[in-house]
Amino acid sequence: MxxxxxxxxxxxxxxxxxxxxxxxxxxxxxxxxxxxxxxxxxxxxxxxxxxxxxxxxxxxxxxxxxxxxxxxxxxxxxxxxxxxxxxxxxxxxxxxxxxxxxxxxxxxxxxxxxxxxxRANTLLLDGLxxxxxxxxxxxxxxxxxxxxxxxxxxxxxxxxxxxxxxxxxxxxxxxxxxxxxxxxEPKPASGWLAGLADPVVAAALTAMHTSPARPWTVAELARAGAVSRSALAARFKDVVGAGPLDYLTGWRIELASHRLRKGTDTLAVIARDVGYSSESAFSTAFKRITGISPRDYRKAPPTAGGLPGVRRRPSRRGDDAEGPDLAVDGGA
The missing domain is CATH 2.60.120.280 (Regulatory protein AraC)
Incomplete structure (x- = not known):
């Protein structure tokens, strides 16, 4: 995808x-x-x-x-x-x-x-x-x-x-x-968005997003970009700011957090669907990345910051509703 x-x-x-x-x-x-x-x-x-x-x-x-x-x-x-x-x-x-x-x-x-x-700030807006x-x-x-x-x-x-x-x-x-x-901007700020501007990194990103549950290795991702394992590892980290498998783990946790917040599937089903062999392995990875267990995350109310334990930019609401709406928003 x-x-x-x-x-x-x-x-x-x-x-x-x-x-x-x-x-x-x-x-x-x-x-x-x-x-x-x-x-x-x-x-x-x-x-x-x-x-x-x-x-x-x-x-x-x-x-x-x-x-x-x-x-x-x-x-x-x-x-x-x-x-x-x-x-x-x-x-x-x-x-x-x-x-x-x-x-x-x-x-x-x-x-x-x-x-x-x-998760807009971390996933998208901070890179723009x-x-x-x-x-x-x-x-x-x-x-x-x-x-x-x-x-x-x-x-x-x-x-x-x-x-x-x-x-x-x-x-x-x-x-x-x-x-x-x-x-x-062929070299935007680091992050996955910057990776899309690099053909080698973009090929690896597309592979991971197409099949996030697949047990990828760096060598397999390198073949997607037609480069060596070491070349992809260095280039990916330089452009994105994290190694390919670290990025894959982070994206799996993003997918899982969305399922936890929006759906009713069991932890075991979510773990399997995002690439973990067991619920315990999934829970360990989730807590390592976010600082909170999947069960606690599912019970916690949504916040403007999104996932706990991950750097956020504080939300600030402006007065962008200065008039009658055509949809939901306000002024120009």
Whole structure:
């Protein structure tokens, strides 16, 4: 199975579409840190994006799209000297799915956010930069532009099932933006996402994700990438930050934790399905990785941090619900 598809499915990736923003003249709107991954596209006009802690503002042209992957404040503006207004009151006054600021209708943005399950930070978001900008002029962004255009049509004309169709299109867009990011950044930060940009490591990752219960050896995984055992071991650890079999153990525990949280299968069944010969072997590995036994994990309430015993980035909720929703989310 495709590792990216695997992880997104495990995280329960969902798109939530927001109230749009229509602006003109001199204007600036400040947003609090969003929850999940924020996205916006410029459907008309031009403006700028300033993300707290990310250096110079980013110029956004018509058709551009961006993702904000960290819970940091950001500002959209037409003029750097304009005094920013807080987004909350602006989106509280939204009508017909649009909030307005400034004078005129020079700029139109639509967007939303992606929400994930408990493990999003460790499995996905920590490996991404704070901002991913997709300029409209890049030839490889055709699919992203098509998805954005379709989302705009769904929200403009509101045919039957418009919100559902637009949300699914947004997830398609998200996958393509991740692909573009990997193509543009041949050496991202370490982790499984970085491994997808390396053909040798990607072959080993795909093999493990296709058959996670198989008793893989490093030599077998090396054959998948057509390299030697030692070459794969060194390359995998350099790119991903862990050895191939350590990664395999971690992914098995991810699969098992999802089953423990979401299903009713016995520990013995889960242990067998993720590649352990016995319940005791599975329990030992689970506790070694997470610091808690499978039985205790199943009984424990879900937390924003996910699995206990694994490094987390604290969850911070912003005010991304500044107005009437088109789906679940709020402002642009």
């Amino acid at each position: 495709d590792p990216l598809e695997d992880v997104l499915a495990l995280l329960g990736t969902k798109a939530h579409l927001s109230t749009g923003l229509l602006a003109g003249g001199r204007w600036a709107v400040r947003f609090r840190p969003p929850e999940g991954v924020k996205f916006n596209t410029v459907r008309r006009g031009r403006c700028f994006l300033r993300v707290e802690g990310s250096g110079e503002p980013i110029a956004l042209a018509e058709g551009d799209c961006y993702l904000l992957t960290k819970p940091v404040a950001f500002t959209l503006f037409s003029d750097p000297d304009a005094v920013p207004l807080e987004a909350g009151p602006i989106f509280a006054r939204a009508e017909d799915g649009l909030a307005r600021t400034g004078e005129g209708e020079d700029v139109l943005l639509i967007g939303g956010r992606f929400s994930f399950g408990e 930069p704070a901002v991913i900008h997709v300029p409209s002029g890049t030839a490889e962004a055709d699919t992203v532009r098509w998805a954005l255009g379709q989302i705009g049509m769904e929200l403009l004309h509101r045919p039957l099932g418009a919100t559902l169709v637009a949300e699914h299109l947004a997830v398609v867009m998200f996958v393509h933006i991740l692909r573009l990011h990997l193509a543009r």
